[in-house]
Amino acid sequence: MSDLKSLILEYGQRARQAARWLARLGTEQKNAALRSMADQMVARAEKILEANRADLEKAGGEGLSGALLERLALNPKRVRAMADGVRQVALLEDPVGKVIAEWTRPNGLRISKVRVPIGVIGIIYESRPNVTSDAAVLCTKTGNATILRGGSESIHSNLAIAEALQAGAAEAGLPADSVLLIPSTDREAVKHMAEMDKYIDLIVPRGGPALIETVMTYARMPVIKHYHGVCITYVDNEADLEMAVEVVLNAKTQRPGVCNALETVLVHRGIADAFFAKAAGRLEEKKVEVRGDETVRELLARTRYPYLRAVTEEDWTREYLDYIMAAKVVESAAEAVEHIERYGSHHSDCILTANEATAEEFLKAVDSATVYWNASTRFTDGAEFGFGAEIGISTDKLHARGPMALEELTTYKYLIRGTGQIKG
Amino acid sequence: MSDLKSLILEYGQRARQAARWLARLGTEQKNAALRSMADQMVARAEKILEANRADLEKAGGEGLSGALLERLALNPKRVRAMADGVRQVALLEDPVGKVIAEWTRPNGLRISKVRVPIGVIGIIYESRPNVTSDAAVLCTKTGNATILRGGSESIHSNLAIAEALQAGAAEAGLPADSVLLIPSTDREAVKHMAEMDKYIDLIVPRGGPALIETVMTYARMPVIKHYHGVCITYVDNEADLEMAVEVVLNAKTQRPGVCNALETVLVHRGIADAFFAKAAGRLEEKKVEVRGDETVRELLARTRYPYLRAVTEEDWTREYLDYIMAAKVVESAAEAVEHIERYGSHHSDCILTANEATAEEFLKAVDSATVYWNASTRFTDGAEFGFGAEIGISTDKLHARGPMALEELTTYKYLIRGTGQIKG
16 A cells, blocks of 8 residues: 555545544534634644745746635735634524424334534645635534545645644544645545545535546545536516626626636527627627527627637537636527536526516526526625525535535434334 | 456446436436336246356355345245336436525525536345336436446346446447446456546445455445444443333344344343343343353353354454343443444444433444434444435445445536636
């Protein structure tokens, strides 16, 4: 066995032991630990920033892009924000121990279905160091042990943050192994984690296609992917035109770099002329490149739209994360549904219409985590749902779909209380 | 691509299309289809029995064991029972479309979390042909398409049953591809199914270690295993002696060949002498082989117990499915919990005690799908839980844990109804 593999196995065993301890803690003990973690993060801010400078220097030397450096960079304000985030989680309701359902059988057996922690959760992520703290504290709050594996660019920052979390946990009497961070940046580490189903109960990968593919290929335990969003909005011929333009603009341009931003707009032929005439100026302000089918190009050409390109088959499945939008004219809501089912990523899709029957049919037919009627897809987010905090947006279908918050970091068990019942 | 792989891909595509259709059906249409399926099964009973005779002849020729032949054999009564089972499922409540939660955000967005079908479910099972019908109709009831892959011993029976189900579905206007059965007995078929995450949303393997291992190794989609039960019962020193003997006897001997039967008993030293003295005669009646530690052997030897053996380390993790029981004397409930966490399979475990505090601590500490206080573990079963029907007992932790019934064959999506909300 390689040294790396034995290290990861050892981490798994340690996390399993810690998880058993964490599962028995009461809410107040867990909250106290979260507060200690926040305190330690503030106390160690200088150490964290120093580690971050080492990461930034290395990244600069390797010629990483400005956007990536921006995601990587910490400053005193960002460290304080991370610590505040931890304190916020301490204030949220604890789902563990809640009775989901309870009933008595004719033979007198009392069955209770209660929320319990999942156990050990592996989080695999890429550049942003704040995920180290965000993910770990949500797992701690729900009584789970965490094994983190961040991107190589942020390894020093991640280690410094994890040390602060561990110090806080230890101070509050929690096992030091409640939060573990894999210190190696070797890509094999992801494979070893994915194969370790004995010690990891769930893996949450947040990242690009290569990372997701590795996890899916090797994982022997449940995986909840936080993958891409090819979010599609359909403008029906019965849409309120003003609203349609506002919502499409918002979904595309309010923050294009996130998974719930719009990537494709489908417009009913009956409203296409009016829609593009009205939208053109607004899209142009934001320099949105429109990749249109023939009709869209014809309509936008009339307005002398400057950022116009022909759409290709590949464009329909692409997540641009940029000021680029694919656009198509369709003949009906049914055709829009067909397009969404064929090309979409089942993340967040929307219909804009004043016709309730058309809307309800769309809501029923589209099989996506979140389906909207007359609102921007940008609301697919734990905070916007009122969940207080989220570990991310699941693009998977089982256990957690869409915003994944505290409740989704728990599972359940059945408790059966009897008086000596035997099966006849 | 091999012929088998392309066949399975084609099945996947057909099932995906059928699933989209099924998801839109109302409860009454699905129930009508189930009734047609039952009718077709009765109408084709002779064909099914003929196919079953072919399987039995082949199995007899290959020298399969009596128990296996018994599981494989159908007769007119068993076919009627299968058809009746299908009609029962038609009477159950349909979880699809149920609103799990609904709330309005301060910005006016109305969020509904509603139950929807999972999509395409792959069921991989071994010898018993009735699983073909039991599994398929539960999936149909919940609006899922099914791809079945049964054991090679029952291939003719399975095909005949699947044909009856397909005829019933077609008669009721459902797509013929709602229920598909892989006609090949090639073991590679399981691998191809497990890799086809584009078209299968969930795989449910029911079977032995080799089958489970293949699925876990190759699966790229969620898997809910129906695997083994190493069920452990702990007799506390404060147990009611009479009740303890009755419950242990029942859990071990009422039907030893099932996953919720007891495999190991742990007895507190303070009651061990009395327990084994009282249990010995009853265990002897059933010819239960006891594999005991030193103390158990000493105690049972006093009663001249005839079926006694020394327990080995391997015995603690074995699922005997037979009149065999591992037994150990422990010093405390805490030691029992440690044993269960270390050796158990987290299926169904039990404490027998009159002390409520001890019981509640045990219920909290044991991380199993079902944890009992003063009742036989044999009640871990969809029918006993009041679920009406079950597709099996999940030994996994996420999405479905323990008895897996109609609700666990669904997932959810969020519907958001707005009035033009955009993100600021």
